[in-house]
Amino acid sequence: MNRIQSLFQRKNKEVLNIYFTAGHPTKESIQDIVLQLDSSGADLIELGMPYSDPLADGPTIQESSQKALANGVTLSYIFEQVALIREHSEIPIIMMGYYNQMLQFGEQKFLEAAQKAGVDGLIIPDMPMYMYEEHYQHMFQQNNITISFLVTPETSKERILQADRLSSAFLYIVSQSSITGTASKATEAQKSYLNTLKELDLKSPSLIGFGIKDYDSFHHACQYANGAIIGSAFIKKLESSDLPIKETVDQFVKKIRIPVS
Amino acid sequence: MNYHVDERGFYGEFGGAFIPEMLHGNIEKLRNQYLLHMEDPSFKDEFDALMKDYVGRPSPLYFAPRLSDKYGAKIYLKREDLNHTGAHKINNTIGQILLAKRLGKTRIIAETGAGQHGVATATVCALMGLRCIVYMGSVDIQRQAPNVARMRMLGAEVRPAESGSKTLKDATNEAIRDWINNPVETHYIIGSVVGPHPYPDMVARFQSVISEEMKWQLQHQEGRDYPDYIMACVGGGSNAAGAIYHYLDDDRVQIVLTEAAGKGIDTGESAATSVLGSKGIIHGSKTLLMQTDDGQIIEPYSISAGLDYPGIGPMHAHLIHTKRAIVQYATDDEAIKAAFELSRIEGIIPALETAHSFASLEKMKFNKEDVVVINLSGRGDKDLATYIEYLNDFSQS
Numbered sequence: 253m254n255r256i257q258s259l260f261q262r263k264n265k266e267v268l269n270i271y272f273t274a275g276h277p278t279k280e281s282i283q284d285i286v287l288q289l290d291s292s293g294a295d296l297i298e299l300g301m302p303y304s305d306p307l308a309d310g311p312t313i314q315e316s317s318q319k320a321l322a323n324g325v326t327l328s329y330i331f332e333q334v335a336l337i338r339e340h341s342e343i344p345i346i347m348m349g350y351y352n353q354m355l356q357f358g359e360q361k362f363l364e365a366a367q368k369a370g371v372d373g374l375i376i377p378d379m380p381m382y383m384y385e386e387h388y389q390h391m392f393q394q395n396n397i398t399i400s401f402l403v404t405p406e407t408s409k410e411r412i413l414q415a416d417r418l419s420s421a422f423l424y425i426v427s428q429s430s431i432t433g434t435a436s437k438a439t440e441a442q443k444s445y446l447n448t449l450k451e452l453d454l455k456s457p458s459l460i461g462f463g464i465k466d467y468d469s470f471h472h473a474c475q476y477a478n479g480a481i482i483g484s485a486f487i488k489k490l491e492s493s494d495l496p497i498k499e500t501v502d503q504f505v506k507k508i509r510i511p512v513s
Numbered sequence: 514m515n516y517h518v519d520e521r522g523f524y525g526e527f528g529g530a531f532i533p534e535m536l537h538g539n540i541e542k543l544r545n546q547y548l549l550h551m552e553d554p555s556f557k558d559e560f561d562a563l564m565k566d567y568v569g570r571p572s573p574l575y576f577a578p579r580l581s582d583k584y585g586a587k588i589y590l591k592r593e594d595l596n597h598t599g600a601h602k603i604n605n606t607i608g609q610i611l612l613a614k615r616l617g618k619t620r621i622i623a624e625t626g627a628g629q630h631g632v633a634t635a636t637v638c639a640l641m642g643l644r645c646i647v648y649m650g651s652v653d654i655q656r657q658a659p660n661v662a663r664m665r666m667l668g669a670e671v672r673p674a675e676s677g678s679k680t681l682k683d684a685t686n687e688a689i690r691d692w693i694n695n696p697v698e699t700h701y702i703i704g705s706v707v708g709p710h711p712y713p714d715m716v717a718r719f720q721s722v723i724s725e726e727m728k729w730q731l732q733h734q735e736g737r738d739y740p741d742y743i744m745a746c747v748g749g750g751s752n753a754a755g756a757i758y759h760y761l762d763d764d765r766v767q768i769v770l771t772e773a774a775g776k777g778i779d780t781g782e783s784a785a786t787s788v789l790g791s792k793g794i795i796h797g798s799k800t801l802l803m804q805t806d807d808g809q810i811i812e813p814y815s816i817s818a819g820l821d822y823p824g825i826g827p828m829h830a831h832l833i834h835t836k837r838a839i840v841q842y843a844t845d846d847e848a849i850k851a852a853f854e855l856s857r858i859e860g861i862i863p864a865l866e867t868a869h870s871f872a873s874l875e876k877m878k879f880n881k882e883d884v885v886v887i888n889l890s891g892r893g894d895k896d897l898a899t900y901i902e903y904l905n906d907f908s909q910s
Contacts, residue, residue, distance in 0.1 A: 304809040307796075
């Protein structure tokens with residue numbers, strides 16, 4: 253069992269997963285951000301692997317990726333940073349990026365490096381499920397790296413069940429048909445989609461992502477899943493805040509956890 | 514060797530559909546339905562009628578006497594430049610707009626580089642009364658101003674892509690993101706043989722009208738239905754795909770693809786994907802692309818906006834990998850020179866993209882009796898601003 257799987261054994265509601273682009277706002281900030289997220293009360297970290305052409309991402313993550321790349325962040329650097337974080341923290345860490353990055357690094361080599369560094373899971377939104385099952389599932393298991401697949405309001409029931417079967421960490425529920433960072437109020441259609449998922453009695457824990465940005469949207473999402481993922485809102489905060497990074501992170505997490513009075 | 518697409522959308526090891534789940538529904542629907550519609554007789558009738566009366570097909574296969582003299586072969590030009598809107602791009606947009614209507618879509622998006630595909634898309638949207646949004650890199654908006662104006666006149670909205678190199682790659686990213694955000698009512702008309710399956714195959718099929726006509730035109734003019742060489746330029750590769758489609762399995766036909774070398778292959782300012790690229794994923798397809806060791810896509814360069822693309826269609830990657838096709842490279846300067854030459858000796862001003870293919874003529878060794886077809890994929894009106902800068906270099910004194 254790895255860190256993500258044991259997290260969901262201990263905790264099955266209000267799991268807070270925070271995403272940020274590794275190496276943004278500064279190259280050196282990865283460790284500080286992760287360690288502070290851990291001590292402030294996040295449950296799970298998603299480290300975005302900055303990519304030149306992030307198709308599924310909105311402007312916030314695109315821009316943070318461009319900046320991280322300009323800061324000189326590479327995959328090897330991210331692995332090094334995770335290894336350093338592991339000297340101080342056992343918070344589960346996922347890396348999220350695009351299939352081409354893993355392909356170019358070499359799939360086997362990538363998984364070994366991830367495992368060695370102390371990464372617990374991957375999310376590769378453009379890797380087809382059949383390809384994972386036919387080529388990679390065994391490789392992931394051997395390296396004790398989990399995977400999470402995405403489902404959206406347009407995903408058929410058959411594919412939801414496939415994603416549930418293949419996901420070894422959690423199911424990533426995309427709340428709406430959109431790229432990341434698009435916020436909107438929950439519609440009736442969205443509620444019925446989330447209820448349908450709930451009724452399917454899936455084996456995997458589930459986290460809801462896309463459009464989660466504050467206490468209200470987080471706790472609303474948590475009614476339908478084991479927790480939720482916040483990305484773009486956190487990145488924007490890191491960028492706009494005048495405070496030192498640690499304070500910024502701490503305030504952000506506390507505002508998600510504690511209602512504003 | 515099989516040069517056609519397999520069930521999962523692969524050409525050998527290239528192709529496939531590497532897309533985020535948010536696009537899966539649309540791509541799946543398209544994959545299940547494109548052949549059904551395309552093979553439906555009423556679809557074919559409608560397509561053929563528009564090709565004839567609206568596009569102006571068949572496009573002539575013109576024997577170019579002075580060019581033939583100069584290069585020592587029988588050179589024919591497939592005149593896609595004479596199509597309505599001035600390039601081969603309209604063959605595909607007519608096909609896809611008919612498909613979009615049958616799929617019940619009401620909003621059309623497209624990407625464009627040189628603006629030819631954008632114009633061809635805006636045109637068919639006007640024809641069918643559908644809303645049209647074209648994504649175009651802001652750098653390309655600058656260098657292809659006439660086409661931007663044409664799209665707007667046709668009623669399309671042109672949205673600048675400001676990310677990355679602000680060219681074709683980035684316009685494609687923005688169009689894909691639009692489709693993710695608007696999956697239900699929107700159809701994305703991709704302009705080249707790129708993108709996730711079924712796009713490369715679908716676009717190649719719509720463009721295959723080019724080689725279909727070449728067959729009977731050659732039979733009529735040469736007494737045999739195949740040439741010895743087919744030459745075409747490749748960015749994504751849609752005009753080339755159409756020109757070679759019906760000859761893929763005919764080994765008598767040598768396929769010559771010309772890539773844009775920009776300022777020179779080794780200058781760091783090039784778009785010669787087959788030399789500078791390695792296997793990877795771009796725009797949902799596994800193919801050859803220009804990238805760093807860390808898998809970051811490299812921004813290409815070419816004077817021609819339509820060839821300024823860091824990838825190549827998966828079908829072409831396979832043809833190159835298996836050596837079915839040979840690849841030539843033309844620099845900016847060679848393309849400009851070839852454009853002036855064609856203008857001066859045949860009275861035809863080609864598009865800058867197309868000019869790259871003509872630049873390969875002097876690198877070929879032909880026999881006098883060889884029949885060579887060059888796909889004259891587009892006309893040069895849109896490139897006049899660029900050509901004007903070189904007028905003094907080529908003055909007839």
